[in-house]
Amino acid sequence: MARTLSCVPVMAWPPFDSPCLTPPPDEAGPLGPCAHCQVRHLAVCSVLTHEEMHALDAEASSQLLGPGAVLARQGDPRRHVFTVVRGALRMVRLAADGRRQVAGFALPGDFVGLSGSPTYRHDVEALGETELCRFGIDAMRRLGERYPQLREKLFERACVELDSARDQMMALARMNPIERMADFLLKLAAREARAGNPGPMVALPMPRADIADHLGLTVETVSRCLTTLRGKGLIAVPETYRIEILDFAGLESLRAA
Amino acid sequence: MARTLSCVPVMAWPPFDSPCLTPPPDEAGPLGPCAHCQVRHLAVCSVLTHEEMHALDAEASSQLLGPGAVLARQGDPRRHVFTVVRGALRMVRLAADGRRQVAGFALPGDFVGLSGSPTYRHDVEALGETELCRFGIDAMRRLGERYPQLREKLFERACVELDSARDQMMALARMNPIERMADFLLKLAAREARAGNPGPMVALPMPRADIADHLGLTVETVSRCLTTLRGKGLIAVPETYRIEILDFAGLESLRAA
DNA sequence: CGTTTTCTTGAGATCAGTCAATGGCTGTGG
DNA sequence: CCACAGCCATTGACTGATCTCAAGAAAACG
CATH class of the missing domain: 1.10.10.10 (Winged helix-like DNA-binding domain superfamily/Winged helix DNA-binding domain)
Known part of the structure; x- marks a missing residue:
């Protein structure tokens, strides 16, 4: 299923049409120039217009991480959210006595960093060579005010995550x-x-x-x-x-x- | 800590300043007339103006339930969300073989019904005599479009729930x-x-x-x-x-x- | 006041954890 | 190119925490 990079509204990119979605890698590399305006967008999102994506681009940065690299530490001020472009992340909570819980894995297309806390509640670590797109929380908030669809999508995403977390509770408990x-x-x-x-x-x-x-x-x-x-x-x-x-x-x- | 019913922006009512919050019961009964306009509001929310609450009232209904009463069944179309005024609810998932998981309890002030699914994912049942405020999902969505603060609060609430669900995962797992x-x-x-x-x-x-x-x-x-x-x-x-x-x-x- | 449900306590069984050893893979250095 | 060290995965033997089963006590209900 070949994908093309595009800055115009595209079909929802799995696992769901999440905001700020960076396109999956293709043969030419994970991030190519926009077919529409020749700009190399960092942020591609199915719910955003071309103009909105330019706004997001200004706030986004691309990161390439090696295996084991740490994006965020449990307890650090929560300043960024991420989308996985390639590779995978794990969200880890470590107790004082060494007990360890992996809250989840983020695969390409997944959104990481939703939380109600001012600090990260998990370590976020790269599993292999991983490429991702990073957004500042404040920038995200500003954009949410300007583009209500973005906020709506974020809300839906949070709800889906909530469902999934509760499924996992059932699995762990029973x-x-x-x-x-x-x-x-x-x-x-x-x-x-x-x-x-x-x-x-x-x-x-x-x-x-x-x-x-x-x-x-x-x-x-x-x-x-x-x-x-x-x-x-x-x-x-x-x-x-x-x-x-x-x-x-x-x-x-x-x-x- | 006595509370007064009010329809003007009030101090955040614990456990957090959630939208569509119905005020806690007082001696005069759980729901009294608004001190501001003498109307008996169903929906009181710290982030809404007086006018906005009137709009919410039109969409809300009050319910009184006996012990064991069922508000929603796992699998039913998800048409309403609820806030608990008095009493308590449990969210239950029942597996085919009888294994049972209580995803959580809703206490006064809590919001119930956030999900990304078109159907309820849990049975919602009253634990004792329980009073609550009910909103239609569609009405909620319309109001969210009209009052961005409402949507923002809902989003924050979903994030807090998400944190709490992940805490519970750690507890269950380790x-x-x-x-x-x-x-x-x-x-x-x-x-x-x-x-x-x-x-x-x-x-x-x-x-x-x-x-x-x-x-x-x-x-x-x-x-x-x-x-x-x-x-x-x-x-x-x-x-x-x-x-x-x-x-x-x-x-x-x-x-x- | 009797019945039913829920909670508590005890004894035994079982499933998953702990500890320990082996084997395979990877990368390094001789 | 091979030897070795380190890491990870697998397998086995044993342990023990929690579940299961069963009985009795307490509370709720009519």
């Missing part, structure tokens, strides 16, 4: 490890599908420890679950960081909820 | 039962304090089973935790539905996060 694993893999697959990459192959851009800390398990249990699912013929694990879903219905039947 | 219980009791106390009722006495408007399903535990474990906390002298349980916090610092030290 599912056993196998079910959580099945649920997690299916969610990843669904996100890839919405991003235009349907099919049984699913990338796992994060190490096992991150999956474990996301699902409230240990690394060992994650590993055992993958082995079990493989044994049941539901998935294959051709590479450590890639799985193939062999039986979608079978996985679905595991995640009872 | 805390043991005692820690979850301590965390839960302290959160309840904090909400009561923000609602103008500080102090060691905390009402538990929900049965043990709801606490258990909220914390991902069993009823038995909840009961045992309360006994343990009592044994440590951190709390007292004078009545089944009321606890007294004897040692805030001690409880705090338990919820490592």
Whole structure:
């Protein structure tokens, strides 16, 4: 599914038509000149006009991060929000005694940084080589005042995140490890599908420890679950960081909820 | 802390200055005439002008519910949002096999119904005799277009909910039962304090089973935790539905996060 | 006042965690 | 090119926290 860079309203770019969406990479590189005005927009958003995107561009900056790079630290003043262009991020909370919780992963097209707090509530770290678009919170707020659609989209996005967080609560509270694993893999697959990459192959851009800390398990249990699912013929694990879903219905039947 | 009903911008009413906030009950009853214009407003909101509240009133309706009454069913079309005036609500998700998850409780002043889904994602049920204010989603949207502050407040509220949901994820994933219980009791106390009722006495408007399903535990474990906390002298349980916090610092030290 | 529901307590079972060892992959340096 | 170190994933054996099951006590309800 080839994509073209454009500054005119484009079709909604998966996983949903989020504001300030940077276009996905293409052969020429992740960010090319606008087909409309030849300017290299940083901010492309399906709900914004050409003019509005120029306004956003003035406030946005592009960043390229190496594996493990830290965008934000838990407790730091919350000055920016981000959209992932390429790669992946993890949102991590670390307790004083070392207990770790991965609140979520941000994949290309995802929006990171929505919060009601004046400080970041998680560490935000790059999982691999990751490219993203950064906006100042204040700039965002100003633009929200000027372009009501932007604010509306942000609100919708926050609500979708809320739904997703509550789903995860159900998983953490009431599912056993196998079910959580099945649920997690299916969610990843669904996100890839919405991003235009349907099919049984699913990338796992994060190490096992991150999956474990996301699902409230240990690394060992994650590993055992993958082995079990493989044994049941539901998935294959051709590479450590890639799985193939062999039986979608079978996985679905595991995640009872 | 006596409160007076008013239709002019009032001080933020805890737990936060949310839109469409109905005033707390006073001796004269939960909803009295507006001191400004003698109209009995249904919708009082700290960010709205008198005129705007009249507009909201036209869209709002008051409801009184008995214990166990159902406001919304998981899967029903999402047509309304609610604010709790008096009493309490629970948001429940029920899996096909009977597993149950209480996503949260709504106390007076709380806003219920934010979601990105066209259908309700939880059953919403009254815990005791509960009074609330109901708004149509469409009306809400129209008002949001007319009064940008309203939309902004809704957005902030969604972000706060999001933070809170992620906190709960950490609790469910990485805390043991005692820690979850301590965390839960302290959160309840904090909400009561923000609602103008500080102090060691905390009402538990929900049965043990709801606490258990909220914390991902069993009823038995909840009961045992309360006994343990009592044994440590951190709390007292004078009545089944009321606890007294004897040692805030001690409880705090338990919820490592 | 009896019935029903809810809460508490106890004893045993089980599932996931802990600890420990092995194996594979990667990058470095000889 | 190979040897080694470090990291990560996997597997196994064991432990123990929490659930399950069961009974009794207390509270709510009619």
